[in-house]
Amino acid sequence: MILVYAENTLGKFKKSTFEIVSYACAVATKLNDSVTVLSIGDVSQDELSKLGKYGASKIIFSDHATLKSFNVQPYATVIAEAAKAEGAELVILSASFSGKGLAPRVAVKLEAGLADNAVDLPVTDGGFSVRKGAFSGKAFAVVEILSAVKVISVMPNSYKVVENPQSPPVTKFEPQVPEKDFAVIIKETVRATDKVSLPDAEIVISAGRGMKGPEHWGMIEELANILGAATACSKPVSDAGWRPHSEHVGQTGIAISPNLYVAIGISGAIQHLAGVSSSKVIVVINKDPEAPFFKSADYGIVGDAFEVLPKLVEAAKAFTAGQN
Ligand SMILES: Cc1cc2nc3c(=O)[nH]c(=O)nc-3n(C[C@H](O)[C@H](O)[C@H](O)COP(=O)(O)OP(=O)(O)OC[C@H]3O[C@@H](n4cnc5c(N)ncnc54)[C@H](O)[C@@H]3O)c2cc1C
Known part of the structure; x- marks a missing residue:
């Protein structure tokens, strides 16, 4: 049995x-x-x-x-x-x-x-x-x-x-x-967020230091919302307090294996890859064509996130509108 x-x-x-x-x-x-x-x-x-x-x-x-x-x-x-x-x-x-x-x-x-x-x-x-x-x-x-x-x-x-x-x-x-x-009793559990849970998410939109600051995460969240995705980030981003630690993926963060992992402005250091490399499809957006992450990517866009993201958001909106 x-x-x-x-x-x-x-x-x-x-x-x-x-x-x-x-x-x-x-x-x-x-x-x-x-x-x-x-x-x-x-x-x-x-x-x-x-x-x-x-x-x-x-x-x-x-x-x-x-x-x-x-x-x-x-x-x-x-x-x-x-x-x-x-x-x-x-x-x-x-x-x-x-x-x-x-x-x-x-x-x-x-x-x-x-x-x-x-x-x-x-x-x-x-x-x-x-x-x-x-x-x-x-x-x-x-x-x-x-x-x-x-x-x-x-x-x-x-x-x-x-x-x-x-x-x-x-x-x-x-x-x-x-x-x-x-010996230990859980007195109360308070959910930090109602968003899609990162370890269970089928699609993860993740961003790194290339996003320059927390004020630019609106675009990341918008894309994630349209696609029903969870958001994640690199370690320096959560260390700097731009995003909560619960979003930090990698060797010292959460290990995930979504069907689609979109990495925006993340260099692809081995410690980051350690937590995401078992994703089924990896899409990398980085303005540096030599960024190490491209070696692990299934699809790559060499470009400035601030130009690529608005176009992706529009494309995702049009795609989901076409599905309804
Ligand atoms: C023991 C140890 C454990 C670690 N654990 C982890 C871990 O669990 N997770 C983790 O993520 N890191 C971890 N790190 C840190 C890791 O080594 C890297 O420093 C970190 O992943 C880099 O984060 P990043 O790619 O966001 O930033 P950066 O290395 O600064 O890279 C930013 C990237 O953004 C690109 N970029 C810049 N501007 C733009 C733009 N406008 N448009 C598009 N792209 C742009 C750049 O070309 C660059 O590739 C660990 C390090 C150590 C030593």
Whole structure:
């Protein structure tokens, strides 16, 4: 049996959750196995039933009041207990912020081998190996998991959402969570923004020091709004306070893998690339034709951002108007 941890934000499942349910169903088909999906926290029955759309054969949920807010220790315990109760041989999580904290803890509790940041389905003929991102996205590694129970965390945006409607039973799961897991309690969570979340975004519009100052970010935000994209920035930009640190991508910031990454006025230093190079398509706009970022770009525009951006905004407006 395969257990999937279904992460939610404010009671709504994230796209990366549907990706890993789809991923788990593809693995289950290979292994002739079934998929149980576990939700933790305050999620409505309507929302839970959405998991069946992507092929879950059983849904379990833990909604105890102490589990209302994400808390890594008790959540890891609930996932491990669910894996034991369901007899799971494989546990799949998203390699999201929370998933990165949960996956190793769950693996320790289950004495399981862990492959984090998986980017492909496992190869299961005569073993169990997984291709994963390594060295901050600069390389791939193929890891073989030898333990009986296995844990995989899957990079967001690396597997497509596939519909496979089922009508799974939905049951409550109430494990004992030891008091010591609550050494830290989340009193309140305040969202910094209502914008598209950066790690989950399919399109990211990112800008660097080439934008000269925070007063010029209106164009970046406008383009992002039109395309339904998240905004990101290079480290010096957030260090200077032009943009919040939550937008800083790279080796010391967030690592992302959107379908489209547009880098405007960013040089392409290795520390920046470390966090964005697993994007599917990279578009670079830079006035310096020698900017290192062009070597990693799928498409490049050599030009002044202050001339190119207004034209891009107009083109994006015309494109989206044509779609409606
Ligand atoms: C340990 C360590 C960790 C680091 N971690 C990170 C990290 O996580 N993320 C990160 O981003 N950086 C990180 N850095 C910093 C990194 O090395 C670079 O200094 C940084 O990425 C450069 O930011 P930038 O490209 O915005 O600025 P710059 O290097 O100043 O580049 C600006 C670019 O804008 C172009 N430009 C200028 N004007 C225009 C215009 N009008 N139109 C178009 N283009 C224009 C220029 O040609 C240039 O290529 C780290 C550094 C260290 C040492």
